[in-house]
Amino acid sequence: MTDLVIRPLVAGEEELFDSMTDPLPQLRQISYADGIAGGGYRPEHTWVALRTDRVVGRAAWLLLPGSVGEPWLERFDLDLAPATEAASAVGAALLRTAHAALGGPKVYYAALPAYWRRQPEVRSVAEAMMAAARLAGLVERGERIRFSWAGGPLPAPSGRFSFRPAADAAEINALVARIAEPVVLTGAETARAVAGVDLARNPMAWLTGTPPGNWRIALHGDEPVGLAGPTADACFPMIAYLGLLDESVLGELLADAVAALAGGGAYEVVADVDAHRVKVVAELERTGFRRIRSRVVYTPA
Missing domain, CATH: 3.40.630.30 (Gcn5-related N-acetyltransferase (GNAT))
Structure with missing residues (x-):
């Protein structure tokens, strides 16, 4: 990972965050642009991992305006193109670097499509992100399902x-x-x-x-x-x-x-x-x- 650059976004770089292909497009969630507009996402709480100026990992911590608590990791995506294990290593490095700047690890809510375990292509994405979270010192505490x-x-x-x-x-x-x-x-x-x-x-x-x-x-x-x-x-x-x-x-x-x-x-x-x-x-x-x-x-x- 010698050519890997990990850094926070700066104001006006919203397009850089969105330049990475969404690995879970079927998941209904707030867009990054809408989160920035609403004040929940902030550049200083958003980090990217870059290889030759291409985003290979991104993480956005969310804190709604007026909140009394700490930001939580809401968006965390990895490029699985090289290999799942390599992607998890990139993700762990991304999280560890961001945690150091954010004052320590924060809660991560890994949002996934319904029945994600039954879909091999979705499960591979989930397992890469979860492996990265574990490598970065986070511990799984349970799963919650949203129904409609x-x-x-x-x-x-x-x-x-x-x-x-x-x-x-x-x-x-x-x-x-x-x-x-x-x-x-x-x-x-x-x-x-x-x-x-x-x-x-x-x-x-x-x-x-x-x-x-x-x-x-x-x-x-x-x-x-x-x-x-x-x-x-x-x-x-x-x-x-x-x-x-x-x-x-x-x-x-x-x-x-x-x-x-x-x-x-x-x-x-x-x-x-x-x-x-x-x-x-x-x-x-x-x-x-x-x-x-x-x-x-x-x-x-």
Whole structure:
């Protein structure tokens, strides 16, 4: 790698970043130009690896305006033309050099298409980036899947449960305190980085534009058994929070939350879930959700 040059971008070099062929064009994500325009991407947080003026690796850390946290690695692409192993070595050098300038390693959210493991050409790209991340001192912490519901019939309720709006913030907070671990959290990473909020423990501190009456409570008789925070006040309609006190209400609470958003005019609803929650993944799919992407999470060792 004697002829490899690794450096940050300077203002006005956006075209240099985009000159590299996108190895995952099927992945829906914000463009670099839009990120620069919105203030989330910055030249000093964007690094490239060059060979004879050709970009063979690029990395862009994202920090939304007004954020209280640190930037996270959002875009990381490598040229696999020479060989996967060589590309991973370039990527590791790129990350290590950038980490030194950024004050140390940062979290990396490796965005990948849905079912990426089943597609050999996509898997090779993913494995090269992941190998580079490991060589640079990052450790895999898990995978989160983003789902999307885009219309279609919802499962019919069984009649066993009833649903109503939350009475007020106090009722929501009381239920959140009883729910050990929500099964759906959408945008948890952004809430933590932007506002320092733990979406699982204090969702209303992040969902400030969502009135308490928009939250949905599932009941078995008079006893609350589930809580959902569907919101259309974020960047797109989503189920930001869904927690259970009775696992059997999951499917019906999902359907109720989607129906609440669709009734307000939503044409698409997204939801994020940890990949290891196999039952939740299956229930989302039964409710009509489809996988649209995965994010494998890497953190400093």
